[in-house]
Amino acid sequence: MHTSSATDQPPPAAGTGDDETWRIRRTADDLDRLGETESIFALGNGWVGWRGVLDEGAPCGMPGSYVNGLHERRELSYPEEGYAFPQESDTVISAPNAALIRLWVDDEPLDIRTGTLRSHERVLDLRTGVLRRDTEWISPAGRGVRIRSTRLVSLPRRPVAAVRYEVEALDAPVELRVCSDLLANEKVPERSDDPRAASVPTDPLTAESYDANGLDGVLVHRTERSGQRVAVAVSHLVDGPDTVTTTGDCIPDRIRLTVTGRLHPGERLRLTKFAAYEWAAVDGVPADELAALVSAEADAARADGFDALLADQRAALDAAWQVADVRLDGDQELQQAVRFAMFHLIQAGRPDSDRTISAKGLTGNGYDGHVLWDTETYVLPVLTYLAPAVARSALTWRHAHLPEARERARELRLTGATFPWRTIGGRECSGYWPAGTAALHVNADIADAVLRYLAATDDQRFLADAGLELLVETARLWHGFGHWSGDGDFHLHGVTGPDEYAALVDDNVFTNLMAKRNLRGAADAAERHPDLAGRLGVDHDEVAGWRAAADAMVVPYDGEREVHQQAAGFTEQPEWDFANTGEDDYPLLLHFPYLELYRKQVVKQADLVLAMQVCPGEFTAAEKARNLTYYEARTVRDSSLSAAPQAVLAAEVGHLDLAYDLFAESVLQDLADLGDKTADGLHLASLAGAWLALVQGFGGLRDDRGVLSFDPRLPRRIDRLAFSLRWRGHRLRVTLTPTEARYELPDAASDTEVEVWHHGESVRITGAEAVTVPMPQVPDPGPEPASPPGRRPTRRSAA
C-alpha cells in the first residue's frame, strides 16, 4: 500500500470538447424511432419534464410535458370484483406543453416528412444539459431555411424550462410565420394492449383561466377527479429584422404567440421562450395565486436571460458530475452509455421538492407514470451516494403518504402500514393483486432505503421527522403479517417476491431477508431513540417482538441441491421446458399464461440473486456461487430490472465476462432500446442498475453493515474504472486499474479520515493522502454459469 497526493487525478468531469461520450446524437437516420428518441432526449429537473419531441410537435411518437405528481384518477373495473381491489388508479397526464414552436415558410408548414431534409441533427449534451437541434430544410416549394434550437429544463430553477429557436433564410427571401404555443390537452395516441403501457385519458385538464398579454401568457387548468390545479406561464423574447411583427391570442386550452416577418438570406429570426410550471391541490392555492406565481417565475427567467440559464445549467451539472461521473476506460460505447445513464439519474430527482421518482421519471408515461419499488431498490441506492438530498426528498414523499399506507393496512386487515405497489398520489393503484398488493416487499424496500440513507448520511433530523416512523410502521406490518410455526421459525406466507413469474409464495427469501432487516433496523433505531420511539407508541415489548421475529426468520434452503430456494419449495417445482420455447416466445408473459409461469422454475428477473445483492452478508461465498449458477440457468431476464443484480453477483463470484455483458445489457437498455419499450419512457431502474453493476459489481462495494467495503475486480475490457460516492458528507473517489485500487477524499480537509475496507483489510484515507493498494488476483471461479438457451446476454466482454 502506498499513498500519494490527492490531486494528481484529472477532475472527473474532464474530457476534451470533442468527446462523444458526453453526447447523444441522432440524425435523419433515426426518424423511424421517434418515440424512443423522445425518451432518450427527455429533459427534466425532477419537477418539470419535457419529452424530446421536435420543436414543431410533429412528427411525434408520444407528446409529454410533465410536472412531478400531476395526475388524474380513473376508474378501475374488474370482470370479477374482490374485496379491497382498488377502484381508482392514478394516471400521469401532460401539463400544458410550452415546448411547441411551429414554423411556416411561405405558408408551408415545416414538417421534416415533406420537402427535402438537407441536414438534420439533434444532440443531447450531457455536460451542458441542453438538447440542441440543427436542421436545414427545403420546403416543397423550394424555400430553404436553417433551424437551430436549444432547449433546457433548468436544474437550479425548479419551475423553469426554456427554448431558444432560430430560423435563418438560406438561399432566397422567405416569408416566415412562427407560432409559439402553450397547449393544454394535447392529443395522445391510443392505448396499446400491452399491460406495461399507459392508459391515457382524453382531455384530462379543464381550463380555469387563460390570459395573454403581449409576449406573455398563462394558463390555469384543473383535473376533475384528482383535485389538482396546474398553472403554466410563458414569456417570450423576439429578435429579428424590423419587418417582424408579433400577435398574441388565447383560448382556454392554448396561448399562442405568432411572429411573422420576411427574412433575406443570412438573416435570422430568434424566438426565446421561458416557461414556468407549478401545480397545487385545488383546495390549496387559488387559481389567481398560482397564475401569479408562475408568471413571476417565467418573467424572472426572461429577465435573467437564456445565457444565464445556460450558465447556471452548466454550473449545476459540473457540480453534479463531480460526484456522478463514472470513468470507464476501454469501452467508449459503454462509457457514453454510463454517462447517459447518470445524466438521466441527475435529472430525475431534486432535493427541494419532497417528491419521488417514478419508474420512468419524467421521460414518458409508461406504467401510467407510477412509482414502484424500483425507486427504493434501484434508484435510491445510487442517489444516496451521489445526491443524498434527492434520496431524502423521495423518502420524505413516502413519509407524507403514511396516512394512506396506514389506511390501506387497515383495509387489508393488516397491522402498521402497507405502501402501495403502484401509485402517484399515495393510494394503491395496482389492478392485479397477485403481482401488486401481494408484493409486500415494497415496504421492506422502503425501510431499506431509509436505513441505507441514514447509514450514508447520519441525518438525524430526517430520522426524527420521517425515518423512524417509516421503519416502525413497516416493522409493524411484518410483525403482524408473519406467523410462528411449531418449530419456532417465523414465516411470511402468501406473498409475491420480485420475480413476477411467481406469485403468492411462502417465505420468499428476498422478502424474508428484507423484512428481517426492516425489523432489526426498526428495533435498533427505536432503541437508540427511545423518546422518539415512545411517541410512536413503541415500547420494549414491541421491540423485543421485532427482534424475535427477525432472529427466527426462516430462509428456505434445499439441502439436497445445496442451493437456497427463491421461495419455499421453489426447487421442487417443475422445470421450464426451454427446449420447446422459441425465440419468439419471449417475453414469456406475452406467450404463456401465469398458470404455467407461476408453477414452474422459470424466473423473470433476479429474485434470489437480488437477495444476495442486497443482503450479501446472509450468504457464504460458496452459497453465492452455487445459487448464481442455479438461478442463472432459470432466469430469462424478461424484466429490465434483472441484468444489474445478476451482473453484481456474477462479478462477486468471479464470472467477470458474464458480469460485463450483463452490465452492458443494463446500461444499454434504453440507448439500444433492448426491450423495445423505450418509447414509453426510460427504464430508470436499469440505468441506476448500471451504476450498481459497476460500483457494487466491479467495485465490489458492500454497505449492508454500516461500513463501506470494496472487493474490486475489473473485467478484461476495462483498463480503468473510476467513480465517486458521498459518505458521511465526504466525497470518496475510487480509481481502479487491473493492478491498483486508489482511494481518495479529493475535497476533504487534510485531517479528515475515512475508513473503508479493501478485500477484507482496513484502509484509512485522509484528506491529505490518497491510498493506493494492489488489486488481488481473482480466483478462477470455474466454468461460467449457463443462461437459458438463447438467453445469455450479448457477448461483448471479450471484444
Add this chain to the structure above:
Amino acid sequence: MHTSSATDQPPPAAGTGDDETWRIRRTADDLDRLGETESIFALGNGWVGWRGVLDEGAPCGMPGSYVNGLHERRELSYPEEGYAFPQESDTVISAPNAALIRLWVDDEPLDIRTGTLRSHERVLDLRTGVLRRDTEWISPAGRGVRIRSTRLVSLPRRPVAAVRYEVEALDAPVELRVCSDLLANEKVPERSDDPRAASVPTDPLTAESYDANGLDGVLVHRTERSGQRVAVAVSHLVDGPDTVTTTGDCIPDRIRLTVTGRLHPGERLRLTKFAAYEWAAVDGVPADELAALVSAEADAARADGFDALLADQRAALDAAWQVADVRLDGDQELQQAVRFAMFHLIQAGRPDSDRTISAKGLTGNGYDGHVLWDTETYVLPVLTYLAPAVARSALTWRHAHLPEARERARELRLTGATFPWRTIGGRECSGYWPAGTAALHVNADIADAVLRYLAATDDQRFLADAGLELLVETARLWHGFGHWSGDGDFHLHGVTGPDEYAALVDDNVFTNLMAKRNLRGAADAAERHPDLAGRLGVDHDEVAGWRAAADAMVVPYDGEREVHQQAAGFTEQPEWDFANTGEDDYPLLLHFPYLELYRKQVVKQADLVLAMQVCPGEFTAAEKARNLTYYEARTVRDSSLSAAPQAVLAAEVGHLDLAYDLFAESVLQDLADLGDKTADGLHLASLAGAWLALVQGFGGLRDDRGVLSFDPRLPRRIDRLAFSLRWRGHRLRVTLTPTEARYELPDAASDTEVEVWHHGESVRITGAEAVTVPMPQVPDPGPEPASPPGRRPTRRSAA
C-alpha cells in the same frame, strides 16, 4: 335378513291431497321478498324457464324468461391485462317474455301495491307442476276483482309454456282491459357490486321480424355478438261475455293482444296464452323458418288445449316422482324442502336437448347464467340415478364443446382439453384466473361424471360417441400438466381446488385424486375399447403413461397432525383468527382480502371433505374421522356448496346430528334464503346436495367402485327415509327405518336380480322379492367436531 313382496309399500308419490309437503305457498306476507319468491316459483323444463314473476310483471324483483343456451357476449376488460385472459364473456339474457298479462279495472292498473289486497296467494304445486295464483283486489276506486291464474312450462313439450288467466268481477260491474304481452328487451335492474351477481346488458335483442295476426303473434330477434336468433310465438284463447272484444298490435319488441269488456258480478273473463320458444344459430336456421316453427308449436298447444297440457304435465311428473321422490318421515318442513329441491332438479334438465344445466338452472341470472363445475360434481351425480338421459344430455353438451376446450388448452400451452371454469357458449368466461382457469379440477369433474354415468347405465353408445373422447382428452390434460419429482411421485402444482379461500396451491388432494380417477378411467376405457381409442390416437404407451401417473399421484399427508393436507403445506399455514372475526365479517370474502384468505387455514367450502365424499375408497375410516374434525374446525361454509359434502362425511363418521343440521342447511338454502342470494336464482347444486346428503349421507350410498353399496344410518329426527335410484335400467327402492333397511326392485320382472352391498355384506334383490335387513348400531364416534365459533349450522337435529 328376510324377504317380502315387492308391492306392500305405498307408491312413492302418494300422499293425501292436502299434504302441504307437496306445495310451496306464498301470500301477501311475502311481498317484501319478491326476488326470492320469483326464483322459488320459477317454472322450467330444461329448455324454457320462466321466473315466478306476477302475471302483471310488477312489482317485480327481477324479470327473467330464459331459453337454455340463449346468451349475449360482452367484452371483459382488465385493469392489468394478462396472456390468455378471456376477452369476452357470455351473459344469459332473457328471451321475449310471454308470461305477461296486465289488467286495468275501470282504467286503473292492477298493482297489488295499490288499492286493497283482500287476499293473495300463490302456490307452486310440486305434483301437478303448475304455479297457481288467487288474488282478490279492490282497486283504489273501490272496484273488486278476483284474479286466478295457472301457469306451466310444459315438461313433455320442450318449447311450450302457457298461462290461463281469469278475472271475475266481485261486487259491481267493471270495465276491464287485459293486455297480454310478448315483450322483448324487458328492463332489468342495475348490476350490483357483488361479484356473484350478474352483469345484465341493456336491450340485448335486435328485432328481425314481428308479426301479429288475430289472436296469434310471433317475434324474431337476434343477438349482436353471440350470433343467436330467438323466436317466440304466442297464441291465445279468449272466453268471456259477449261484450268482450279483442285487438292485436305489434311493434318490433312487443306483441300485444288487448281484450276489453264489461263484467257483471260473478261474470268471468278467461284468457289462455300458449307460447313456444326456440333459438338457433343465426347462420343455422333462417328467421322465417324459426318463426314458422314456433308458430306451429304454439298453435298445436292451443289446439290441444290447456287442460291437455295440464294432464300431460301431471303424467310427466308422476313418472318423474316415481324415481325422484324422497320420503322423509319425522320432519315435515324438511320433507317439503326435499320435494321442492327434487322438483327443481326435475325441471332443470331434459333428455332431448343436448344442453346442460347452469348453476342457477333457468331460475335466475346469477353467475351470469354460467355453467360451472357444480353441474358435474353436484347435479349430475343425482340425475345419473334419477334421470340418466338428462345426465347424458348434459355430458353430450360438454362433448359438443370439446373443440373450444382443445383450443383453450393450446392457448394455455397445455395438452388435451381444458374445459372452461365458467361458460354458456363453450369458451372460458372467467375474469379472475386464480379462481377460474386455475381450477383445472373441472376437467376431472367432467370425467368423473362420465364414469359415474357409464357405471350406472352401461350406455355403450354414449361411450363411443362422446364418453371415451371426454375421458381421453381430459386424461391428456393431466398427463401433460403434471410432473414427476425425483422421488418418483407425480404432482399437480399451481392449481386451485374447490375451496375458494385458497388458490394456486400444489397437490390439492381433491384435484389429485380426481385426476387420478380420470387417468385410470381413461386407461380402463381405452383398454376395453382399443379400436375406439385407436381412432383417438391413443396407443399402449399413452395408456401406460396415464397409469403410471395415476399410480404415482401424490396425496399430501401431515404425519405429525395425522391429517391429510387440503394441499401441500396447508396444515402449516397460519391459522385464521376466529376470535377476532365478528359475525358481520361473514362471508369473509366481502370483508377480507384474498391476501389474507389464501394464506391462512380458513376454508370457504368442503375441499378435502369433498375429496373424501367423492373418493371414499382413498381414505381409511380413521383418517376420515380425523380429517373431518380438523377441517370442520376451519370451514366457514361461505359457499352453498359446502354443507352437503360435510353432511355426507359427518354421517359416515357417525356424527348424525351434525349431519342432519348440515343437510337441513343444504336443503333450506333457497326456501329459507340462507345466503340472501336466492333472488338471483336457485342454488341447484345445494338442492342436489340435499339428495346426496340423504342418500350418500344417511343412506350411505357409495358408488366409486362400480357397484352400489349402502351403509345406512338414520339420524334421530328421521323415522323413515325412502328413496329410489336407477341402476342399469332398474329402479331400486331403498326404505330405511331405525331398525330395518328394505331393498326392492318395484318395477322389475321377477327374475331380475341386482346385487348391492349393505354394511359390507352382499344383498341380492330380485324383482320378485324385496329384501329387508337390520340396521346395525352406529358406533359412538366420540365428541362432535367443533365448527368455527358461531358457524355451526342451526341445530334442529334434536328438536
